[in-house]
Amino acid sequence: MSECEVERAVQNKVSKGLGYLAVALLGVLAAVAGVVSYQAGRVDFETVTGKQYRWETLEQQWVVVNYFAEWCSPCLKEIPELNHFFRTRPGDVQLFGVSYDLLSVADVQALKQKYHIEYDLIVADENTRLPVSKPQYLPATFVIGPDGTIAAELMGEISSKRLVEVLEKLKSKPL
Structure with a gap:
């Protein structure tokens, strides 16, 4: 494998990892927003x-x-x-x-x-x-x-x- 191919493979793995991290972060933010929204809309x-x-x-x-x-x-x-x-x-x-x-x-x-x-x-x-x-x-x-x-x-x-x-x-x- 050439140096360029290795670099591209590393970039692909990093991009995929960042993509997974972004999806996880969005999931956490959505959950927090849901809890905040529920609390704000809650009526006793x-x-x-x-x-x-x-x-x-x-x-x-x-x-x-x-x-x-x-x-x-x-x-x-x-x-x-x-x-x-x-x-x-x-x-x-x-x-x-x-x-x-x-x-x-x-x-x-x-x-x-x-x-x-x-x-x-x-x-x-x-x-x-x-x-x-x-x-x-x-x-x-x-x-x-x-x-x-x-x-x-x-x-x-x-x-x-x-x-x-x-x-x-x-x-x-x-x-």
């Missing part, structure tokens, strides 16, 4: 108003999640209290209601109107990701701290006054 929950949330966007806020059901009379009795809390809550507190029963957007909207619920309701389905599990008893109210962990579980009917007291006590503790 959606409300009846169509607003989509990720828990990361609620960091540094207190979040109150109230589970209720239309067939639960204490749940219906506390709605005016939760409405009052919603209207007077501190600016760093979000309030969401969640129907215990998996309902369509239209059914959740109908509940919101029928019971004059002023706060936003989460439309829960199999893809809903909340930092709390579905409770065994109703009504159930969870307070999620700014760090995303459950700070309080309040089982049974709750008043606006009691919810404010719990939040004040929790906020006074160092995180």
